Amino acid sequence: MCSHYQAMKEQDRYRRHFGVAPPAEPGKFDVWPGYAASFIRRPREADVGDDAVPQREAVSGQFGLIPHWATDTLIGRKTYNACSETVALKPSFRDAWKNAQHCIIPVDAFFEPDWRSGKAVPTRISSENGDPLGIAGLWSAWKSLKGLVHSFTMLTVNADSHELMCQFHKPVDEKRMVVILPPDSYDAWLQARPQDSMDFMRVYAGQLVASAERPAQASLLD
Template sequence: MCSHYRPVTDVQRYRSFFGAVLPNGTRPDLWPGYVGSFIRRPRESDAGDEAVAQHEALPGVFGLIPHWAKDTKISRQTYNARSETVAEKPSFRDAWRRAQHCIIPADWIYEPDWRSGKAVPTRIQRADGHPMGIAGLWASCKLGDEWVHSFTMLTVNADDHELMRNFHKPHDEKRMVVILGEGSYDAWLDSLPGPASSDFMRQYPAGNLIASPEK
């Protein structure tokens, strides 16, 4: 699971890898409940207007806030969505059913390495230096007089992953976020609900990631 990550905050890097404009207000270090950014298809992208950008970046709360929530506190429990149960959980099922797919740009994520007997914060990033495009779901709800966007990262089991099985407490299930390859960004944003979306729920190759203990 991932509760802490470093978002992409360099404007040129954001545009180069994700084809979108970095929104204002993104924090450089994100935890559940903080405002980060996510990328989705613009609502007008189906109109056939070539002037409409294909990727729209929006600020949103890290931790999905369903339409029935009364405040943002739920984001502290909804920052990750298990791919095995996302279609059933009340917090996520509407966004999954509507295929409200998004990409979450991250330079790296943090996970605790417990192999020494204590938690060692560890940075995990792509070995090629490219940012991660993490598969997620987005939502929008009205809290009081304000519309609030939010997002969650999708995860898969990683018990047999050569790298990610080293993180979290020894007896806990190992999980990892769904990291997309650049070539599948548009396919993820356009995929239909159900099996088509589930096809993206797979592990990212261990050889394409590096882990570095934080100093």
């Protein structure tokens, strides 16, 4: 499961690939649960028939979904990934799934632990051609005393059939990977009806590359 990823630094590259400008406060580059980062969603006003309303908007939010019923933001330290097989049933995610609150998380690379040596080796995973990755997610808005707090989670699928991603995590753990969307399906995902959401929960067919390296140290308790 992905608890650490690298967001995009270059605004022009973000805009070219995702067709929308990043938010004014894009958040961290090295992102861990509880950190602020950007996600892309379909504006609610996009359905009113006004051609002036863009089809996508970039929003800053917390990595780790905060459901509307939460009493504080700490739940986000545990809700940064949502299992697609159970997302419709889990209290933390089911409302966002039922309401098709779909989003795309712009990523340069994400990290998974390689345990084949007997120790966890942080491994950076990116697209083979160097293009950004758009990860399918869900977003939520939580009302705090200081105002509205946006947050998001990454959706995941079983990775047993993926040549690269089946190599990560502990031997006794299920092999899973985030849902990486083909660029030509971005709008389809953002506009998909609740009953069609599962159609996008697939193992990535594009090429990924992995390189072992020691990323910046961080802790879920930071």
